[in-house]
Amino acid sequence: MDIRTAADYQQALDQFTAWLNNEPADLAPMRALRDAIGAYEKGQGYELPAPQTLVGRLELEMYRRKLNKKNLAALLGIPASRLSDVLQGRRINLDLAKRLYKRLGIPADFILEAA
Known part of the structure; x- marks a missing residue:
């Protein structure tokens, strides 16, 4: 077609x-x-804009990898409650920033600017 x-x-x-x-x-x-x-x-040039927030980037990674919150928390090695805090926009610490970089491949500069 x-x-x-x-x-x-x-x-x-x-x-x-x-x-x-x-x-x-x-x-x-x-x-x-x-x-x-x-x-x-x-x-036609229709493309979804890249996420500008860490929450948006995490949601995109969950979609791309077909992960739910529980699976993403396990992948990151953090409790589901901590992931919920992050997805609600609460700050992250250096350890979690490293995990986001190493395990999800989110660029470090994006993490630092968006966090």
Whole structure:
């Protein structure tokens, strides 16, 4: 499928949403539509802005790695309650900053500026 216009794009989004609400038995057309939508968005310069906060970056990493809070806390070697504090915007210490850098690959300068 090829999406060329804004109208085609809107129609594709509507179809994809309908499939999300009522998943088809054969997922191949849904995947093809997903890829076509992605290609159109990339061609139009639609990109999500990079997170500007540490909380946003952690949420993005959780999404990318398909982790829930409990799994992320385990990966970082911290209690889930400590991770909840961080996700609520509370400050981090040097030890946690090092873990974010080493275990998640978050650049140190981003951690220092965002924390």
